Amino acid sequence: MAANIHELARLSGVSPATVSRVFNGYPDVSDATRERVLEHARRLDYTPSAAARSLVRQRSQLIGVILHTGLAHPDLQHPFFQDVLVALKNTVGRAGYDLLLFATDQPLAEPTPHSYEKRIRHQGVDGVVLMGLDTRDPDLAKIAALRIPTVAIDTEIRGPRAAAVGSDNVAGARLAVRHLHLLGHTRIATIAGPTDTAPGADRLLGFRQELEELGLPAEARYLLDGDFYAESGYAAMNVLLALTDPPTAVFVAADLMAVGALRAIQEAGLRCPEDIAVVGFDDIQIASLLMPALTTVRQDKGLIGTTAAEALVAMIDDPALRPEAKTLPVELVVRDSCGSGRS
Amino acid sequence: MAANIHELARLSGVSPATVSRVFNGYPDVSDATRERVLEHARRLDYTPSAAARSLVRQRSQLIGVILHTGLAHPDLQHPFFQDVLVALKNTVGRAGYDLLLFATDQPLAEPTPHSYEKRIRHQGVDGVVLMGLDTRDPDLAKIAALRIPTVAIDTEIRGPRAAAVGSDNVAGARLAVRHLHLLGHTRIATIAGPTDTAPGADRLLGFRQELEELGLPAEARYLLDGDFYAESGYAAMNVLLALTDPPTAVFVAADLMAVGALRAIQEAGLRCPEDIAVVGFDDIQIASLLMPALTTVRQDKGLIGTTAAEALVAMIDDPALRPEAKTLPVELVVRDSCGSGRS
DNA sequence: TTGTAAGCGTTATCAG
DNA sequence: CTGATAACGCTTACAA
Numbered sequence: 001m002a003a004n005i006h007e008l009a010r011l012s013g014v015s016p017a018t019v020s021r022v023f024n025g026y027p028d029v030s031d032a033t034r035e036r037v038l039e040h041a042r043r044l045d046y047t048p049s050a051a052a053r054s055l056v057r058q059r060s061q062l063i064g065v066i067l068h069t070g071l072a073h074p075d076l077q078h079p080f081f082q083d084v085l086v087a088l089k090n091t092v093g094r095a096g097y098d099l100l101l102f103a104t105d106q107p108l109a110e111p112t113p114h115s116y117e118k119r120i121r122h123q124g125v126d127g128v129v130l131m132g133l134d135t136r137d138p139d140l141a142k143i144a145a146l147r148i149p150t151v152a153i154d155t156e157i158r159g160p161r162a163a164a165v166g167s168d169n170v171a172g173a174r175l176a177v178r179h180l181h182l183l184g185h186t187r188i189a190t191i192a193g194p195t196d197t198a199p200g201a202d203r204l205l206g207f208r209q210e211l212e213e214l215g216l217p218a219e220a221r222y223l224l225d226g227d228f229y230a231e232s233g234y235a236a237m238n239v240l241l242a243l244t245d246p247p248t249a250v251f252v253a254a255d256l257m258a259v260g261a262l263r264a265i266q267e268a269g270l271r272c273p274e275d276i277a278v279v280g281f282d283d284i285q286i287a288s289l290l291m292p293a294l295t296t297v298r299q300d301k302g303l304i305g306t307t308a309a310e311a312l313v314a315m316i317d318d319p320a321l322r323p324e325a326k327t328l329p330v331e332l333v334v335r336d337s338c339g340s341g342r343s
Numbered sequence: 344m345a346a347n348i349h350e351l352a353r354l355s356g357v358s359p360a361t362v363s364r365v366f367n368g369y370p371d372v373s374d375a376t377r378e379r380v381l382e383h384a385r386r387l388d389y390t391p392s393a394a395a396r397s398l399v400r401q402r403s404q405l406i407g408v409i410l411h412t413g414l415a416h417p418d419l420q421h422p423f424f425q426d427v428l429v430a431l432k433n434t435v436g437r438a439g440y441d442l443l444l445f446a447t448d449q450p451l452a453e454p455t456p457h458s459y460e461k462r463i464r465h466q467g468v469d470g471v472v473l474m475g476l477d478t479r480d481p482d483l484a485k486i487a488a489l490r491i492p493t494v495a496i497d498t499e500i501r502g503p504r505a506a507a508v509g510s511d512n513v514a515g516a517r518l519a520v521r522h523l524h525l526l527g528h529t530r531i532a533t534i535a536g537p538t539d540t541a542p543g544a545d546r547l548l549g550f551r552q553e554l555e556e557l558g559l560p561a562e563a564r565y566l567l568d569g570d571f572y573a574e575s576g577y578a579a580m581n582v583l584l585a586l587t588d589p590p591t592a593v594f595v596a597a598d599l600m601a602v603g604a605l606r607a608i609q610e611a612g613l614r615c616p617e618d619i620a621v622v623g624f625d626d627i628q629i630a631s632l633l634m635p636a637l638t639t640v641r642q643d644k645g646l647i648g649t650t651a652a653e654a655l656v657a658m659i660d661d662p663a664l665r666p667e668a669k670t671l672p673v674e675l676v677v678r679d680s681c682g683s684g685r686s
Numbered sequence: 687t688t689g690t691a692a693g694c695g696t697t698a699t700c701a702g
Numbered sequence: 703c704t705g706a707t708a709a710c711g712c713t714t715a716c717a718a
Contacts, residue, residue: 002464004710004711004712005711005712005713006711006712014688014689015688015689015690016689016711016712016713017688017689017690017691017712017713017714018687018688018689019712020712020713020714021687021688021713023712024713028687028688029687029688030687030688033687033688047461047464047465048465048711048712049398049465049467049710049711049712050394050465050466050467051393051394051395051397051398051403051467051710051711051712052394052398052694052710052711052712052713053711053712053713054394054694054712055392055394055395055398055693055694055695055696055710055711055712055713056693056694056711056712056713056714057694057712057713058694060394062443065444081425082424082425085444089444093445098443098444098445098462098466099443099444099445100405100441100442100443100444101408101428101432101441101442101443101444102436102441102442118390119441121345121390122390122391122392122393123393123441124392124393124394229628230628230629230632231632234632256628256629259629259632259633260632262632262634263632263633263634263636266634267634285572285573285599286573286599286602286629289573289574289577289602289603289605289606290602290606291605291606291609291610291634293606347694347695347696348695348696348697349695357704357705358704358705358706359695359696359697359705360697360698360704360705360706360707361703361704361705363696363697363698364697364703364704367697371703371704372703372704373703373704376703376704391695391696392694392695392696394694394695394696395694395695395696395697395710396695396696396697397696397710398694398695398696398697398709398710398711398712399695399696399697399698399709399710400696400697400698400710401710687718688717688718689716689717689718690715690716690717690718691714691715691716691717692713692714692715692716693712693713693714694711694712694713695710696709696710697708697709697710698707698708698709698710699706699707699708699709700705700706700707700708701704701705701706701707702703702704702705702706
């Protein structure tokens with residue numbers, strides 16, 4: 001059915017080698033020959049086989065993407081990842097790569113490769129992008145040891161060919177806290193993300209650092225845990241509101257959690273920002289349309305994806321390149337949920 | 344570096360053919376041999392090459408996923424698609440397939456395959472999933488003509504090996520309208536999705552059908568267009584509110600648009616549901632945490648993904664299987680945004 | 687500028 | 703139960 005290079009060569013009256021040259025853009029083919037081959041290719045609707053090409057070239061033109069989608073952290077479902085994925089897809093696409101999304105890591109029939117690290121080698125991907133992996137995920141080290149160009153998003157990673165890309169979570173958290181303090185708040189709480197993720201840990205770190213710099217105490221009861229998802233923000237805020245001396249402001253480490261927090265506030269008959277100010281993190285699509293519009297720390301998700309893609313392609317192109325971690329700037333977007341100062 | 348089957352065969356003292364048998368789970372290998380091969384494989388950390396295997400088997404164990412991510416419809420960014428993608432990934436993963444996410448279709452260097460249809464053939468994917476394609480996208484027909492097992496999500500498609508999977512959008516819309524009418528509403532508007540998408544068109548159709556069945560007029564000024572995203576819901580609702588006789592209820596064809604609509608209502612100093620009732624569609628993660636909690640038509644996104652995956656795998660396994668369109672049931676989830684009846 | 691031929695790492699067919 | 707051997711479709715020296 002599908003024509004191959006021999007068939008096309010035969011019809012064009014040339015050798016397969018010449019056809020190959022044409023399709024790989026080699027200059028040393030006469031224009032006449034090139035035209036003839038291209039013409040026949042069009043008629044045959046010829047498309048070279050990626051498998052055959054990968055085999056001989058030892059290059060797959062594939063970027064493996066690993067998203068941890070365990071039950072505990074269904075990360076692909078977090079809006080953050082979609083934006084990054086789109087940017088990634090577009091940028092590597094421009095460089096001639098496609099994305100291979102690794103499917104479940106549940107054990108399959110025995111001899112089938114199932115660990116991420118095996119799958120990476122099995123598919124012979126030219127580069128790897130890691131998203132949503134816990135900082136201490138055992139796969140991290142195994143993958144880094146592969147010496148395949150790797151970029152980890154929002155995760156620390158060490159290895160000769162591995163780089164991390166992420167937002168400046170510490171600075172972002174500090175920005176948020178500082179802003180709240182500037183507005184007059186001193187009883188500032190946080191609803192943190194999981195501390196076994198880099199964003200979770202770093203945003204908490206920034207929260208503490210800024211509190212300390214401002215001379216404010218970091219009280220344990222003002223320090224709640226969430227999982228980055230909406231329900232956990234709702235639950236945590238309810239705990240805060242039940243305190244005898246609830247905070248007047250809360251730094252919520254993710255917008256999605258802030259949605260839940262906002263609801264808890266309103267359900268309690270309180271108002272945001274009058275009774276309690278909220279600052280989120282991420283600037284997801286709906287942040288500006290919530291009531292009140294959410295003040296938040298904006299991550300440039302597109303830039304994260306683009307940066308990761310570019311770093312990856314650069315590493316693939318230059319085997320000697322030693323990757324460096326990239327921390328991208330964030331920005332405080334002031335809207336209504338933090339009010340304009342304590343009255 | 345990476346050991347191949349010959350190396351492993353040599354070390355194990357058998358032929359490559361036997362190693363192949365072991366790794367493909369053929370029964371006709373003595374236990375002793377099998378053990379020996381497996382043992383050496385472990386020591387070598389051997390992983391078979393997907394490219395070589397695809398080449399000889401003419402099977403890639405890859406499912407191509409195409410998401411239309413044009414500027415007009417950044418569909419991957421819609422929460423709906425993430426959930427579907429996760430379910431898809433898990434289900435096909437269990438059957439031994441990985442997902443190939445096709446990157447940008449912007450033209451690349453000339454001879455490189457760039458149209459989706461070419462890329463599908465280039466990669467030799469065993470099946471294709473289409474998401475977010477407009478009903479009349481020209482790629483649709485080309486892909487369907489490929490005779491590669493294909494499943495289109497939320498898009499009509501015709502072809503011997505192509506099936507559509509989607510929610511019952513018509514029934515869902517009717518459910519919503521009927522519910523509003525039951526609550527006493529007669530001036531019911533809709534903020535529709537793009538009518539060149541199946542969900543957009545069908546939800547509008549259902550809206551109209553139910554209105555007609557209820558003997559209610561479908562007035563043009565109560566019929567607004569949106570693009571499934573939040574901002575468009577905000578804009579459309581503002582138009583509705585500016586009418587001299589605004590509707591008392593609105594069926595919004597997507598939850599994300601409903602978020603915007605809710606904000607417009609509140610900004611106008613009106614209350615939902617007291618002044619205007621809202622019913623959404625999708626039941627996205629935050630729907631239950633909005634204020635008011637959103638009444639909506641729930642799609643089972645996981646089921647859509649799973650169903651698509653299963654249909655695809657079934658088609659791949661059985662070349663004679665004629666696919667049939669699958670329309671999955673939806674469910675009205677009553678929360679607070681529609682009130683409990685007109686007072 | 688073009689052709690020949692070897693080889694990329696597997697699997698499948700056919701003997702034994 | 704196991705081993706040769708011939709593909710699979712392409713690229714790439716090396717020759718011409």
